[in-house]
Amino acid sequence: MVNLNVKFCGVDFKNPLVLASGILGVTGDSLRYVVQCGAGGVTSKSVWLKRHKGHPNPVIIANEYYMLNAVGLPDAGIEKAKDELGKFLKEGSAPLIASIVAGKQSDFGDVAEEVSKINPHILEINISCPNVDDEFGKPFACSTIDAAKVVEEVKKRTKLPISVKLSPNVSNIAEIAKAVESAGADAITAINTVGPGMEIDIDMRTPVLANRVGGLSGPAIKPLAIKAVFDIYKAVKIPIIGTGGVLTGRDAIAMMMAGATLVGIGTAVYYRGAEVFGLAVKEMKEWCKNEGVKNIEEIIGAVHL
Amino acid sequence: MSDIPKSVKILDIVQENSLVKTYTLDISLHGKPGQFCNIWIPRLNEKPFSVADDDGKVMKFSIAEIGPFTQELAKKKVGDKVGIRGPYGKGFEYKKGEHLVFLAGGYGAAPLYFLARQAGEDGCEIEFIVGARSENLLLYIDKIKKLKNVHLHIATDDGSKGYRGYNIEVLKEILLNKKIDHIYTCGPEIMMKKVSEMAFEKNIPAQISVERYMKCGFGICGNCVNDGTGAPSCKKGPVMSNEEVRKLKDFGQYHRDEEGMKVKL
Structure with missing residues (x-):
C-alpha cells in the first residue's frame, strides 16, 4: 500500500496533486468535478474584490508543445466567489486554496480579508500573472520589496496560511522567495506562466492572441519549473507548491524531488482531460510500488544531497 | 495537435x-x-x-x-x-433506420439540417419541425424539403407560415400519432427545456444541444461549466443526452456571463 497523503501548512491532502489556479475553477461545482476526477485539492481562479473583465478571444491557443494564454483574469468579484467557493467548502470534498489578486497593495488586504470570511484552507496570493496590465501583477512578483509588502499587508488581514505565487520571469526567483518568507509567507507556489510570449499568424499578419502576448505553460516549461522549485527549496524553509508543465505522475514525482510538497496541475487538463488527476495518481502509485516508496513525503527534496 | x-x-x-x-x-x-x-x-x-x-x-x-x-x-x-x-465538442449521434423527430428553433435548423442529410441517407425517417417567430426568420426550408426520407413541419409564432404557435405543440402532436425512437433539438433553451421534460414524460430518448459561453473550446478556461455536473459543456457537450441534461441545475434556469456571473434566462 502506497501512502500519497501529504501535510501542507497543517492541512491534510489525500494526494499531492492540486488543480492550479486559472484552469476550470470558475464555479463550486466545477471544483468538485475536479476532485471527483482525482485531485487531492483545488485552487480557485483568482478572485478580485470587484468584477474584472478579461480579454477578448482568442484567449488560449495550444499545440503539442505548449499553451499560450491571456485570459486576463476575468472574475465576477467577491460576492460570487463567496457563493461558489462557500458551496464547495460546505460539501467538504477536498481542501480549497483560494487564489486572490488585486491591482494595488491595499486591495490585496481587502480581498484577503473578505475571502477569509468563508474560511478556505489556504490563501494563494497571485502577484505574478503576466496577463494583466503593468501596474498590476507583474511588478509585485518581480521586486523583492513589492512582493514582501503585499505579503505583510495580507498577513495583517488574515489568519489563514498564505502561499505566494511567484513569477519565473525574474533574474533570481530564490531571492524573491526569501523575501516573501521573511515577510511572513507560509508557503510558495512556483511557477506562474513564463514569458509572456507571442505567436503570430503570418497570413493575417497579426499576433494570434487578442492581448497580443500571453503566458507560456505546458510541457515546454517543465524544466524551468523544476529548476525554479529546486532553487527555492534550497533558499527557504517554507513548503512549495510546484507548478509548471506537469503532465504525468512521473513528472509530479520529479517536481517533488526538486522540493515541492504539493504539485499543481493545470495545462495538463488540455493534454489529458480533467481525468489527468486520477491518471497521474495511478502513475505515482505504480512508481512508488516499484521503487519501494511507502510514503510519498519521503521523496520531497530527494535530489538535494 | x-x-x-x-x-x-x-x-x-x-x-x-x-x-x-x-x-x-x-x-x-x-x-x-x-x-x-x-x-x-x-x-x-x-x-x-x-x-x-x-x-x-x-x-x-x-x-x-x-x-x-x-x-x-x-x-x-x-x-x-x-x-x-x-x-x-460532442455532436449528435443516431442509429441507422430509426424514426427520428427534430425540433429546430431559429438558427438551430442549420446543424439539424446537416444531421438530417446524413441520417436520411442512412435510412432514418425524419420528422423535421422548424420553428421561428415569423416566416422571414425561417431557416433552410427549401433545403430541408429536398432531403431524402425527411418530412418537413413548419410552425411560426405569428402564423405567417405553417402551424400558428410554438413548434413544441407540433412535436406534441407528432409524439401522439407516431412511434418515434429518438428526439433531437437545437434552439432556444426555454424550448429545449420543454422538449427535455416532454421526452422524459414519454420515455423517449433525446439529444439536446446545450449552449454556454465558450472561450477556449477545449475544457480549460472553465467558463462553460454546467452546474450540477461541474463539467465543461464544450467537452461533455454541447450535445448531451437527456439523461445528462437532467443532471444540470442551470439548464433552463440561467447561464453564466464572461466573468462567471449567473444570468437568468
Missing part, C-alpha cells in the same frame, strides 16, 4: 433569410453535426459557431447578424480570410 486558428478563405456567401448568411470556408476539419468551431476575426474577437456542413472539402456556417462580431463578419466578401479552429 494544434489549437491555433488557421486562416482560410471565404469561398461563398449566401443570404438565407433576413438575418442569416451561410459562409462557405475553404477547409474541412471533419466536423460532425452538433460540433462547433471557433471563428476568428483578427483584432476583434473569436466566437463559437456550430458546423452547418462539412463534406470533407469545404465547411459551411450559417450565422445570424446579431452582435458586433457577426455584424463585422457580415461585411466580409468572397475571398476575404477568417481564422478557424476546431471542431470542438
Whole structure:
C-alpha cells in the first residue's frame, strides 16, 4: 500500500496533486468535478474584490508543445466567489486554496480579508500573472520589496496560511522567495506562466492572441519549473507548491524531488482531460510500488544531497 | 495537435433569410453535426459557431447578424480570410433506420439540417419541425424539403407560415400519432427545456444541444461549466443526452456571463 497523503501548512491532502489556479475553477461545482476526477485539492481562479473583465478571444491557443494564454483574469468579484467557493467548502470534498489578486497593495488586504470570511484552507496570493496590465501583477512578483509588502499587508488581514505565487520571469526567483518568507509567507507556489510570449499568424499578419502576448505553460516549461522549485527549496524553509508543465505522475514525482510538497496541475487538463488527476495518481502509485516508496513525503527534496 | 486558428478563405456567401448568411470556408476539419468551431476575426474577437456542413472539402456556417462580431463578419466578401479552429465538442449521434423527430428553433435548423442529410441517407425517417417567430426568420426550408426520407413541419409564432404557435405543440402532436425512437433539438433553451421534460414524460430518448459561453473550446478556461455536473459543456457537450441534461441545475434556469456571473434566462 502506497501512502500519497501529504501535510501542507497543517492541512491534510489525500494526494499531492492540486488543480492550479486559472484552469476550470470558475464555479463550486466545477471544483468538485475536479476532485471527483482525482485531485487531492483545488485552487480557485483568482478572485478580485470587484468584477474584472478579461480579454477578448482568442484567449488560449495550444499545440503539442505548449499553451499560450491571456485570459486576463476575468472574475465576477467577491460576492460570487463567496457563493461558489462557500458551496464547495460546505460539501467538504477536498481542501480549497483560494487564489486572490488585486491591482494595488491595499486591495490585496481587502480581498484577503473578505475571502477569509468563508474560511478556505489556504490563501494563494497571485502577484505574478503576466496577463494583466503593468501596474498590476507583474511588478509585485518581480521586486523583492513589492512582493514582501503585499505579503505583510495580507498577513495583517488574515489568519489563514498564505502561499505566494511567484513569477519565473525574474533574474533570481530564490531571492524573491526569501523575501516573501521573511515577510511572513507560509508557503510558495512556483511557477506562474513564463514569458509572456507571442505567436503570430503570418497570413493575417497579426499576433494570434487578442492581448497580443500571453503566458507560456505546458510541457515546454517543465524544466524551468523544476529548476525554479529546486532553487527555492534550497533558499527557504517554507513548503512549495510546484507548478509548471506537469503532465504525468512521473513528472509530479520529479517536481517533488526538486522540493515541492504539493504539485499543481493545470495545462495538463488540455493534454489529458480533467481525468489527468486520477491518471497521474495511478502513475505515482505504480512508481512508488516499484521503487519501494511507502510514503510519498519521503521523496520531497530527494535530489538535494 | 494544434489549437491555433488557421486562416482560410471565404469561398461563398449566401443570404438565407433576413438575418442569416451561410459562409462557405475553404477547409474541412471533419466536423460532425452538433460540433462547433471557433471563428476568428483578427483584432476583434473569436466566437463559437456550430458546423452547418462539412463534406470533407469545404465547411459551411450559417450565422445570424446579431452582435458586433457577426455584424463585422457580415461585411466580409468572397475571398476575404477568417481564422478557424476546431471542431470542438460532442455532436449528435443516431442509429441507422430509426424514426427520428427534430425540433429546430431559429438558427438551430442549420446543424439539424446537416444531421438530417446524413441520417436520411442512412435510412432514418425524419420528422423535421422548424420553428421561428415569423416566416422571414425561417431557416433552410427549401433545403430541408429536398432531403431524402425527411418530412418537413413548419410552425411560426405569428402564423405567417405553417402551424400558428410554438413548434413544441407540433412535436406534441407528432409524439401522439407516431412511434418515434429518438428526439433531437437545437434552439432556444426555454424550448429545449420543454422538449427535455416532454421526452422524459414519454420515455423517449433525446439529444439536446446545450449552449454556454465558450472561450477556449477545449475544457480549460472553465467558463462553460454546467452546474450540477461541474463539467465543461464544450467537452461533455454541447450535445448531451437527456439523461445528462437532467443532471444540470442551470439548464433552463440561467447561464453564466464572461466573468462567471449567473444570468437568468
